[in-house]
Amino acid sequence: MNTLNVELGERSYPILIGTGLLHDADLLKKHIPGKQVLIVSNETVAPLHAKALLDALDDRQVHLISLPDGEKFKNLDTLNLIFTRLLELGFDRSCTLVALGGGVVGDVCGYAAASYQRGVKFVQVPTTLLAQVDSSVGGKTGINHPMGKNMIGAFYQPQAVLIDIETLDTLPERELKAGVGEVIKYGLGLDLEFLNWLENNVDAILGRDRDALAHAIEQSCAIKARVVANDERESGQRALLNLGHTYGHAIETHTGYSSWLHGEAVGAGLVMASDLALAEGMIDKVTADRCRDLVLRCGLPVAPPEDMNSERFLALMARDKKTLDNNLRLVLMTGAGQSVCTSNFSSKNLTQLIDNY
Amino acid sequence: MNTLNVELGERSYPILIGTGLLHDADLLKKHIPGKQVLIVSNETVAPLHAKALLDALDDRQVHLISLPDGEKFKNLDTLNLIFTRLLELGFDRSCTLVALGGGVVGDVCGYAAASYQRGVKFVQVPTTLLAQVDSSVGGKTGINHPMGKNMIGAFYQPQAVLIDIETLDTLPERELKAGVGEVIKYGLGLDLEFLNWLENNVDAILGRDRDALAHAIEQSCAIKARVVANDERESGQRALLNLGHTYGHAIETHTGYSSWLHGEAVGAGLVMASDLALAEGMIDKVTADRCRDLVLRCGLPVAPPEDMNSERFLALMARDKKTLDNNLRLVLMTGAGQSVCTSNFSSKNLTQLIDNY
Numbered sequence: 001m002n003t004l005n006v007e008l009g010e011r012s013y014p015i016l017i018g019t020g021l022l023h024d025a026d027l028l029k030k031h032i033p034g035k036q037v038l039i040v041s042n043e044t045v046a047p048l049h050a051k052a053l054l055d056a057l058d059d060r061q062v063h064l065i066s067l068p069d070g071e072k073f074k075n076l077d078t079l080n081l082i083f084t085r086l087l088e089l090g091f092d093r094s095c096t097l098v099a100l101g102g103g104v105v106g107d108v109c110g111y112a113a114a115s116y117q118r119g120v121k122f123v124q125v126p127t128t129l130l131a132q133v134d135s136s137v138g139g140k141t142g143i144n145h146p147m148g149k150n151m152i153g154a155f156y157q158p159q160a161v162l163i164d165i166e167t168l169d170t171l172p173e174r175e176l177k178a179g180v181g182e183v184i185k186y187g188l189g190l191d192l193e194f195l196n197w198l199e200n201n202v203d204a205i206l207g208r209d210r211d212a213l214a215h216a217i218e219q220s221c222a223i224k225a226r227v228v229a230n231d232e233r234e235s236g237q238r239a240l241l242n243l244g245h246t247y248g249h250a251i252e253t254h255t256g257y258s259s260w261l262h263g264e265a266v267g268a269g270l271v272m273a274s275d276l277a278l279a280e281g282m283i284d285k286v287t288a289d290r291c292r293d294l295v296l297r298c299g300l301p302v303a304p305p306e307d308m309n310s311e312r313f314l315a316l317m318a319r320d321k322k323t324l325d326n327n328l329r330l331v332l333m334t335g336a337g338q339s340v341c342t343s344n345f346s347s348k349n350l351t352q353l354i355d356n357y
Numbered sequence: 358m359n360t361l362n363v364e365l366g367e368r369s370y371p372i373l374i375g376t377g378l379l380h381d382a383d384l385l386k387k388h389i390p391g392k393q394v395l396i397v398s399n400e401t402v403a404p405l406h407a408k409a410l411l412d413a414l415d416d417r418q419v420h421l422i423s424l425p426d427g428e429k430f431k432n433l434d435t436l437n438l439i440f441t442r443l444l445e446l447g448f449d450r451s452c453t454l455v456a457l458g459g460g461v462v463g464d465v466c467g468y469a470a471a472s473y474q475r476g477v478k479f480v481q482v483p484t485t486l487l488a489q490v491d492s493s494v495g496g497k498t499g500i501n502h503p504m505g506k507n508m509i510g511a512f513y514q515p516q517a518v519l520i521d522i523e524t525l526d527t528l529p530e531r532e533l534k535a536g537v538g539e540v541i542k543y544g545l546g547l548d549l550e551f552l553n554w555l556e557n558n559v560d561a562i563l564g565r566d567r568d569a570l571a572h573a574i575e576q577s578c579a580i581k582a583r584v585v586a587n588d589e590r591e592s593g594q595r596a597l598l599n600l601g602h603t604y605g606h607a608i609e610t611h612t613g614y615s616s617w618l619h620g621e622a623v624g625a626g627l628v629m630a631s632d633l634a635l636a637e638g639m640i641d642k643v644t645a646d647r648c649r650d651l652v653l654r655c656g657l658p659v660a661p662p663e664d665m666n667s668e669r670f671l672a673l674m675a676r677d678k679k680t681l682d683n684n685l686r687l688v689l690m691t692g693a694g695q696s697v698c699t700s701n702f703s704s705k706n707l708t709q710l711i712d713n714y
Binding site for chain 1: 445511
């Protein structure tokens, strides 16, 4: 087992990465505090993994709530299901929520923990690659609004992130690929060495090679932990973790959070971001091709949905959380493994690029 | 004008107390930041005071949302009205929300600010006595759940609290009295000198004597600012500000947040708390009578609704946010101007006391 730390002063916490963590009752008891525990999961994941947690914590008041599965349920109604259950159980400020599932479960559960009685403890137990490499670390929690992705939420750090790589054995192929979309983001935008490694190992990751998966997860978490420690509330560098996401979120909002997985939208977004950087002369053709090839090798889309014109795209992108005083800001590559968050690009290039897909 | 400060390090902010603040455009411009401003008010207050704010901020993108008036609208649906409006306006992370109204507007608006894009700035402009002396200061924001008062929310501090005493000129009599319920709480539980002053001046306050009102507001805010500075997230002393509130919240939840004003429920709660302290031998009859007399002089109820039996009361009180690991904790007076938060009381005394009303 490998342990990383997210260094945030009194809000610091460990990320534990290993195989079989969900069957290590002592470890679970140690890292999940409180006498009252609600495990928040969904209809798909709960049947696979909830029993292990319930058994390990049988010395507490432990309960399970199983949410409907899917990004389209990441909304106020689902959030309220958690509040109602907590109140029915009579859980108080000393309780702990455990997010057992993918990014949607982690985001909704984290925001519920941030909000219930103005804040209770929570622990992340991510079971998808996407959640393990990205969404479970860093304290971004929240829900979608029909008009915009992740528009409602809180910065709220967990007590611990427990990553059991074994849970990926049962992850559907499509979700595995979507998760790799978030992994390659780190290489493309922030770490050339990791990018080189990914180009040599992406097939092994997709083939679920345990060592390759472990390295990809550890490297991703290490990069994210470092960035978050320096910029918890995204006033600077943390925005770079959003490479490809402004386009991706627009696609997800346009499609009603139902047909594209988040990682798929990020895949297309990464290609769009590198194409714009190329048009702006910020990167060369070789670098842009590295991005596109890697996204293609992951089996992810390299273009937005056909029914999205540039007008619709720009309207949705304008709602991005990086927008400041009506100025759209985008994360653009400045080289392989390098990026910048900037409003300094030609909107004509952006429009043309979208129309060309 | 008088200025107090809530000292919370980088989250510190001023409380400005004076007459005519809403007509001082320079002061409003100075203390309300941002180019995008949404004024959050309600159908009753907006017609009286929104124009002054809109005019003063006419150099910004300034808009108004008018919520339905009343505690029963302090819920997720009303919160979502604010999010939808912010998204329709295309407001980004640099925007500011201004809460113009009483406690409900301040709590909902503050929680919307805490949550929109994971946190934007907000300013409190309280227009009821209750909001001016209590709810606008200290960063407790949130909404009610049908099963419990203030169960969903955030600790989230405003940028400033702007208290224009002139707004009390149009405050209905019933709301004025309810506000005094929160004022006397400070005297009874925390400050003997203020309690003595209140016993001599409560009639002047109820007669809207400007000097008496100003002194009551300043003293209340000063006590609250001091307590919050020492214990922002209520791990200790801040709980004392909840004197009378555990009973009061139970009454409000029982009556569906519609027939009793918050300050009225607190009035009855103060009497219940002092009666229990008397039964426990923590205070003498003279002190308990001082509490009851003061509540009576404010024209507030001194007993809970007749249809609440002790079983119902205890079930609702158990959901209080001070409850820890299933132990109900109550704020009880230990003398005039003194109190303690404790689980050390006889539940038989509590049950008997409720049944006796």
